[in-house]
Amino acid sequence: MATLRDIRQRIKGVKNTQQITKAMKMVAASKLRKAQESMMAARPYSLNVHHLLGKLVLDERVSENPLINDRESINRVALVVISADRGLCGSFNSNLIKNAQRMIQTDLKSWATTGNLDIIPLGRVGYDFFRRRAFKIPFYRSGIFGHLTLSDIRSVRDFLVQNYQNGTYDRIIVISNEFKNVVTPKVTTHQFLPIRTEALEGIDASGSFQADYIFEPDPNAVLEGVVPLYLSQLLMQIFLESIASEHGARMAAMDTATENAKALLKSLTLTYNQLRQAAITKEILEIVSGAEALSKG
Known part of the structure; x- marks a missing residue:
């Protein structure tokens, strides 16, 4: 049975843990606010790039x-x-x-069983998991989400585009967390290459864009510049959504840990008081019993 000293030490440890989780929650909340601002600021630009590429793809001259x-x-x-x-x-x-x-075991099973599936982890947790499995990892990046830069995005984009163009891969799929709310991020998949024309936004029911564009010098020249821009923007939006989801999930997890520590402290304090009261009662009984024995003697 735990002694009063053991319970005091455990209460002290839980209090220290509670302070840490509370501080981590505040830090995650601050980072989440900045990540949300970056994510929301990038969405209109990303949407316009989608619209422009969709218009180019539908142009008969392209x-x-x-x-x-x-x-x-x-x-x-x-x-x-x-x-x-x-x-x-x-x-x-x-x-x-x-x-x-689940995706590897179902949709990608035919390629996974024949060894024609490569895993490209971006983030240390995913890399540590898949490197212990029998998957080939030709490319890996970590530490880019703390300070995301255009050079990081372009390095990932260039690797994927180069390996798609030279025939190493015939299809590239991205799986990530999309920010929906603070509590529960949503896991989504995107076909990065080849670009799916039906996924481009801005097309109305008749299959044409409402906006009318004039391309100079010609649509083909514009398309050559828009496609890399579209892929970079798609990666950036996916990264920003994942970063915001991570901070939101961490904030929620630290809030839950803080509340659990609070409940545990309440339980430990109650147990400590009960044991302390029992020890005091025992000492009082011993003193009274000793006094009675002396008076009778």
């Missing part, structure tokens, strides 16, 4: 682009898994990895 057209046979597939670099963020990483595993 010739075929190798990054847009589907290939006849899909021989090799790459799955990009965007996780966090750290834990302590609830089910953020575990749900992502579970969905990635």
Whole structure:
């Protein structure tokens, strides 16, 4: 049975843990606010790039682009898994990895069983998980989400585009967390390459854009510049959504940990008081019994 000293030490430890989780919650809340601002500020630009690319794809004067057209046979597939670099963020990483595993065992099973599936983890948690499995990891990045820069985005984009163009991969899929609310991020998948024309936004029911564009010098020249821009913006939006989801999940997890520590402190304090009262009662009984024995003697 635990002694009063043991319970006092445990209460002290729980109080210290509560202070840490409370501080981590405040830090995550501050980072979440900044991440949300960046994410929301990037959405209008991303939407306009979608609209522009969709208009170019539908233009009859535009010739075929190798990054847009589907290939006849899909021989090799790459799955990009965007996780966090750290834990302590609830089910953020575990749900992502579970969905990635489920996707590998179902939609990508034919390529996974034949060794034609590569995993490209972006984030240390995903890398640590998949490197222990029998998957080939040709590319890996970590530490880019703390200070996301255009050079980081372009390095990932250039690797994916280059390996798609040279035939290493016939399809590239990205799985990540999309920010819906602070409590529960949503795991989503995007086909990065080839670009799916039906996924482009801004097309009305008749299949044409309401806005009318004039392209100079010609649509093909504009398309050559818009496609890399679109892919960079798509990656940036996915990264920003994942970063905001991570901070939201960490804030919620630290809030839950703080509340659990509070409940545990209440229980430990009650137990400590009960043991202390029992010890005092025992001492009083011993004193009274000794006094009675002396008076009778």
